[in-house]
Each structure stands twice: as C-alpha cells, then as structure tokens.
C-alpha cells in the first residue's frame with residue numbers, strides 16, 4: 001500500500017519556528033495589593049567584590065533569604081523590596097504537580113513578623129522562586145550587550161524600551177525563564193498565566209512581555225526610544241553594532257570616545 005504523501009503545507013519539521021508567535025508574560029507584583037512587601041533580614045548574608053578593571057561592584061555570594069514580614073497576612077506570593085519572588089508551599093505544589101520547567105527554589109526563613117493578628121495565622125513554608133535559564137530577546141526588541149568586561153564578566157544591556165520580545169528560535173520551551181540581561185524578571189508562557197489564574201493564586205499579575213516597558217519607562221522615553229540616543233537608525237543597525245563589540249570592551253570605549261561621549 002502506498003502511503004499518501006503529505007502536501008508541503010502539512011509538513012511540520014521538528015524544531016521549526018512556530019508560525020504564530022507565543023504570548024509571553026512577566027510575573028509581577030499587582031499594581032494594587034493589600035499585601036505588604038517583605039524586607040531582607042540580617043540572616044541574609046551576601047558578599048560583594050569590586051572588579052579592578054571596570055569598577056563594577058557585583059554580588060559574589062548570597063545566602064538563602066531570611067525575611068521580616070509586616071504582618072501575618074500574606075498572599076500566595078510574597079514580594080521583597082528587592083523584587084525577589086517568594087512563593088508559598090501551595091504555589092510550589094501547583095508548579096510541581098503540573099510538571100512546570102525552568103525554575104528552582106531556595107528555602108526562605110521568616111525571622112520576624114512585626115504585627116501579629118489576635119489569632120495568628122500559621123504561615124506555610126516559603127520558597128524563593130528563581131528561573132534557572134535565560135533566553136535572549138530578538139532583534140525587534142533592540143536589547144543587546146553594549147558593554148562587556150572580560151575580567152568580571154559584567155555585561156550591560158540596552159534598556160527594554162520596547163519590552164521583551166523573546167527569540168523563539170532559541171527558547172527551549174521552558175515554562176519559566178528570564179530574558180537574557182534582565183535576570184530578575186520571571187517570564188512565563190500563556191498557559192502558566194492561565195494556570196495561575198485558574199488556581200486563583202493571589203498577589204501576582206501577568207503583564208504581557210511586550211508591554212513591560214510601560215511599567216518602567218515614561219511615554220516620552222518610549223516614544224523617543226533608546227536607539228535615537230545613540231543616533232543609530234534601526235534596531236538592526238544597533239544589533240549589528242553591538243554584536244561586533246560584544247567581546248571587546250576596549251573597542252566600545254574607543255568608539256564611545258570617538259563619538260565625544
């Protein structure tokens with residue numbers, strides 16, 4: 001028996017880039033919330049080092065988080081003032097039972113609760129949620145490396161003035177991840193967003209990754225655009241320029257001097 005030939009249109013080679021772009025979201029603190037942020041406590045130990053070459057001060061070590069809560073009423077997610085995303089055991093159970101990928105957790109210890117209710121809540125175990133992989137934004141986003149120190153490895157990226165537009169050809173289908181250069185952001189797929197909403201996980205919101213710029217930059221900054229500051233005409237041109245300099249910090253300094261900056 002001769003098997004019917006698939007028409008070229010029906011062939012879907014593996015690893016091909018999907019036709020419809022994925023909708024990605026940034027896991028954020030809600031704009032309005034009754035829950036208070038947590039504060040790092042003394043138990044959180046960290047160490048910093050200074051790079052002799054570029055002067056960058058970087059965190060070389062940080063322990064697990066120890067936090068102070070304002071009161072014993074917490075949502076399913078607790079945000080710290082530094083932006084760490086702390087999840088309750090319930091959220092971790094949901095992540096695990098749905099076999100979500102792209103993250104790890106570290107235990108969080110509550111060392112102090114400033115105001116306790118008359119009938120104090122028994123608080124669940126808390127975990128710091130950390131994406132364990134990051135993927136670059138694509139050409140359209142205009143996000144690329146502008147400075148790279150070969151000594152300490154510091155890379156400075158252009159601002160996300162156009163939001164995070166993820167390069168889907170490189171993304172490994174992880175459910176959670178960070179955009180390269182902005183490791184403190186947690187990006188999720190639309191199905192994770194739907195799962196969180198269906199599970200009524202409180203004290204979080206999902207901002208479309210392409211709109212995250214609106215939370216951090218003014219309308220004027222977005223309109224003007226970072227690219228214009230560098231007098232480069234298009235994001236393609238900026239990307240090409242950055243690629244040339246990505247491994248060469250000295251070349252960047254020379255280029256900057258020539259432009260009289």
Ligand SMILES: [Zn+2]
Pocket residue numbers: 051052053054055056149150151152153154
């Ligand atoms: Zn350095």
